[in-house]
Amino acid sequence: MSATLERYPAHLHPxxxxxxxxxxxxxxxxxxxxxxxxxxxxxxGVPLTPYEPGAHLVLTVGTDAAGEKQRNAYSLTGDGVVPxxxxxxxxxxxxxxxxxGGSARVHALAVGDLxxxxxxxxxxxxxxDQRHTLLVAAGIGVTPVLSHARAxxxxxxxxxxxxxxxxxxxxxxxxxxxxxxxxxxxxHEVVGREASAALLAERLADQPLGTHAYACGPPSFLEAYEAxxxxxxxPASRVHLERFAAPELDPGVLFSAVLADGTSLEVPPGTSxxxxxxxxxxxxxNLCRQGVCGECVVPVRSGEVEHRDLVLSDAERxxxxxxxxxxxxxxxxxxxxxxxx
Amino acid sequence: xxxxxxxxxxxxxxxAFPVRGHTARLPWPFPDDLEAFRYSVNVEPARLVRQTAAxxxxxxxVDLGGEEYGAIMADRRRILDADPHRVRLMPGMGPACWxxxxxxxxxxAISYPHVMELSxxxxxxxxxxxxxxxDQRFVVGDASTLPYDPMTFLGREIPxxxxxxxxxxxxxxxxxxxxxxxxxxSVSFDVGMTMTEIHNPVPRLTREGVTSxxxxxxxxxxxxxxxxxxxxxxxxxxxRKLDVSLEELPEWGTDIPALVRDEDWARLQLRIEVExxxxxxxxxxxxxxxxxxxxxxxEIRQIPAWRRQLAQVVLELPEDLxxxxxxxxxREPAMAWLTAxxxxxxxxTASEKELx
Numbered sequence: 001m002s003a004t005l006e007r008y009p010a011h012l013h014p015x016x017x018x019x020x021x022x023x024x025x026x027x028x029x030x031x032x033x034x035x036x037x038x039x040x041x042x043x044x045g046v047p048l049t050p051y052e053p054g055a056h057l058v059l060t061v062g063t064d065a066a067g068e069k070q071r072n073a074y075s076l077t078g079d080g081v082v083p084x085x086x087x088x089x090x091x092x093x094x095x096x097x098x099x100x101g102g103s104a105r106v107h108a109l110a111v112g113d114l115x116x117x118x119x120x121x122x123x124x125x126x127x128x129d130q131r132h133t134l135l136v137a138a139g140i141g142v143t144p145v146l147s148h149a150r151a152x153x154x155x156x157x158x159x160x161x162x163x164x165x166x167x168x169x170x171x172x173x174x175x176x177x178x179x180x181x182x183x184x185x186x187x188h189e190v191v192g193r194e195a196s197a198a199l200l201a202e203r204l205a206d207q208p209l210g211t212h213a214y215a216c217g218p219p220s221f222l223e224a225y226e227a228x229x230x231x232x233x234x235p236a237s238r239v240h241l242e243r244f245a246a247p248e249l250d251p252g253v254l255f256s257a258v259l260a261d262g263t264s265l266e267v268p269p270g271t272s273x274x275x276x277x278x279x280x281x282x283x284x285x286n287l288c289r290q291g292v293c294g295e296c297v298v299p300v301r302s303g304e305v306e307h308r309d310l311v312l313s314d315a316e317r318x319x320x321x322x323x324x325x326x327x328x329x330x331x332x333x334x335x336x337x338x339x340x341x
Numbered sequence: 342x343x344x345x346x347x348x349x350x351x352x353x354x355x356x357a358f359p360v361r362g363h364t365a366r367l368p369w370p371f372p373d374d375l376e377a378f379r380y381s382v383n384v385e386p387a388r389l390v391r392q393t394a395a396x397x398x399x400x401x402x403v404d405l406g407g408e409e410y411g412a413i414m415a416d417r418r419r420i421l422d423a424d425p426h427r428v429r430l431m432p433g434m435g436p437a438c439w440x441x442x443x444x445x446x447x448x449x450a451i452s453y454p455h456v457m458e459l460s461x462x463x464x465x466x467x468x469x470x471x472x473x474x475x476d477q478r479f480v481v482g483d484a485s486t487l488p489y490d491p492m493t494f495l496g497r498e499i500p501x502x503x504x505x506x507x508x509x510x511x512x513x514x515x516x517x518x519x520x521x522x523x524x525x526x527s528v529s530f531d532v533g534m535t536m537t538e539i540h541n542p543v544p545r546l547t548r549e550g551v552t553s554x555x556x557x558x559x560x561x562x563x564x565x566x567x568x569x570x571x572x573x574x575x576x577x578x579x580x581r582k583l584d585v586s587l588e589e590l591p592e593w594g595t596d597i598p599a600l601v602r603d604e605d606w607a608r609l610q611l612r613i614e615v616e617x618x619x620x621x622x623x624x625x626x627x628x629x630x631x632x633x634x635x636x637x638x639x640e641i642r643q644i645p646a647w648r649r650q651l652a653q654v655v656l657e658l659p660e661d662l663x664x665x666x667x668x669x670x671x672r673e674p675a676m677a678w679l680t681a682x683x684x685x686x687x688x689x690t691a692s693e694k695e696l697x
Contacts, residue, residue: 010565010566010567012448012451012452013448016564016622018564018622049564050440050443050623052622052623052624052625081436081464082481082623084463125625127509128433128434128436128509128624129431131432151436155436
C-alpha cells in the first residue's frame with residue numbers, strides 16, 4: 001500500500017467548504033438602532049456548509065494600515081441545518097467607542113457585493129444531551145442566542161430565554177417572540193441593569209435538573225451571569241458563555257521562546273509570543289488576538305506557562321502541552337518555553 | 342467504480358495475475374515494508390488511492406463492494422429487521438444522525454452518479470438508489486418523513502457500520518451506533534462509553550498512550566479534512582460471515598475450534614476494517630464508521646507478497662496481542678500452511694493438503 005495514485009479533496013460536495021471564499025450579499029436590513037442584518041448566499045447558488053448553533057463566520061472587512069487583512073467574527077443567527085443563507089447582525093461600533101472600522105464596513109455593504117468569508121466555526125455549541133436550556137442575551141449578544149433558540153425550536157427541545165436590551169435597541173425581538181409561541185419555549189424580556197440582574201438570579205435559581213445555560217453579552221453582563229450562576233450553585237460545566245472581547249491584560253513578563261529548530265526568541269513585556277513569532281517569519285494562524293477564538297494555539301514541549309486565554313479548559317491547562325500564543329506567556333520573569341513552531 | 346458483475350466467462354481457477362474482483366479491491370492493511378505490527382494512531386487522509394500487490398482501493402469514502410453490494414445489504418437488512426437493538430442512540434443524538442445522513446447521501450450521489458441520485462430543494466431531499474431500488478423523499482430533521490430513523494435509513498443503504506462520537510464532559514463518547522458487523526463486541530454494551538472505557542480491554546493500547554492520542558486526534562479533527570485508518574485481525578469465523586458480534590456468539594462461537602480441529606486453514610479469514618473519521622459540521626459529531634472486508638487464507642495464498650507478509654506479521658506479534666486478536670493458539674500451523682511452497686492445486690481438499 002505504498003504508491004499513491006491520486007488525491008481527492010476531503011469533501012466532494014461543495015456544501016462543506018470552510019476555507020476562505022467569496023459570498024454574495026443578498027439582503028441588508030436594519031433590525032434595530034445601529035444594527036444591520038446581512039444575508040449572504042453562495043454566488044453559484046450551492047448549499048452552504050451547515051453549522052452548530054452559536055457558530056460564527058469570519059468576514060474579511062478590509063485591510064489595515066499595514067496592508068494586512070482585517071477579519072472580524074460574527075455570530076450566525078440561523079439554526080445551522082442545511083442552510084441556503086448565512087445571516088449575521090452587526091452593531092455599529094463608532095471609533096469613539098473603540099471601534100476599528102470593521103463594523104462600519106459591514107454597515108456599508110450593499111446587495112450584490114462580494115465578501116470574503118471563512119468558516120463557519122463553532123465555539124459556543126449546545127451540549128447535545130441537554131434536557132433543557134436557559135439562554136441569556138444582553139444587547140447584540142442576542143445573535144448566538146437566537147441561533148440556539150432556533151435550533152431548540154427545530155429539534156423540539158425546551159428553552160427559557162432571557163433577553164436584556166435597551167428600549168428601541170432590542171434586535172431580533174420579533175423573532176424571539178415568535179419562537180416563544182412554540183410549546184416549550186418561553187421568553188423573558190427585561191430592561192435595565194438591576195432588573196436584569198434580579199431576573200437572572202431568579203431564573204438561574206429555578207431550572208430543572210439537566211439544564212445547560214448559555215449567555216452572550218458585554219463583559220460586565222457576563223461577569224454578573226457567572227457570579228449569579230455560582231451563587232445559585234451551578235456546576236461550572238453547565239454554565240457556558242461567549243465573549244465579544246477579552247478583558248484588558250497587563251503587559252506581562254519578559255521571557256524567551258525556543259522554537260523547534262533551536263532558534264531562541266526574546267519576548268519583551270507588551271509583545272505577545274504570537275507577534276514575536278510572526279516578526280520572526282513563523283506563520284501562525286490567528287484571528288482575534290485576544291485569547292478568545294483559539295486560532296493561534298501552539299504546541300508546547302516544555303516550560304511553565306501562565307495561561308491568559310479564555311479558550312483552554314482547566315484540564316488542557318493542566319496538561320500544559322498547548323498555549324494560545326496571542327496572550328499566554330512564561331509563568332515567571334526570564335522563563336523559557338519550548339514551542340513546536 | 343461500477344456495480345456491474347465481473348465477466349461471467351472469466352476462468353474459475355485462481356488466475357496468477359492480475360487478480361480480479363474481491364481480491365483486487367481489498368484494502369490490504371499493511372504498508373509494503375511493514376514486518377512487525379503494533380497498535381498506533383495510523384491515520385491517513387481519506388480518498389487516497391492505494392495500490393496493493395493485487396490491485397488498488399480507497400478512492401471513495403464508501404466502498405459499496407462491487408458485485409457483493411446486494412448480498413451485503415441483504416445481510417445488513419436481515420440483521421436489522423431481526424434485531425432492532427443493533428441501533429443504539431443516546432439522548433440528544435438525533436441531529437447528529439441527520440448530519441450523518443445528509444453528509445453521506447451527498448457524498449454517495451457524487452461518488453456513484455450512475456447508481457445514486459440526490460436532489461435538494463431547501464430542506465426537502467429526494468434520494469434514489471437504483472441498485473437497491475430506494476426512492477425516498479424526506480424533509481431534513483423531520484423523522485416522520487422517513488420509514489426509519491435517519492441512521493437506520495443510511496445503514497440500510499451502505500455496508501458500513503455507523504458510529505458517532507461526541508464530546509461530553511471533556512471525553513469523547515460513543516453516543517450513537519448502528520452496528521451489525523461487530524468483531525466480538527456489542528453496540529448495546531459499548532454505547533455511551535468513553536473511548537478509554539471502550540478500549541481498555543485492548544492490550545497496551547491505553548497504557549502506551551495510543552487511546553489518548555487517538556482521542557486527541559478525533560477531538561482536534563479539522564472540519565476540512567477527512568481521515569481513515571485500517572485495522573485487522575483474523576476473524577472469529579471461518580466463513581465470510583461479517584456478523585461476529587457478541588449478540589450472535591452462539592452462531593459463530595464454535596467455528597474456529599472446529600476449523601482448528603479440522604486443520605482447515607484455507608477457510609481462515611483475514612478481517613480488515615477501514616474506519617473513516619469525518620467531523621460533521623451541523624453538530625460537531627465525529628464519525629467512526631467501519632467498513633469490514635474479509636479474505637480467506639486461500640485467497641491470500643495466491644498473492645505471494647501478501648502471504649509472506651501476513652505470516653511474518655502474525656508470527657512476530659507478541660503473545661498478549663495475539664491472544665487479544667484470538668489466534669495465539671493456532672497461528673503457527675495456520676501460517677505454516679499459508680507459506681508452504683507446494684500449494685498450487687486448487688482441487689485438492691484441505692485434508693489432502695495436510696497429508697501431502
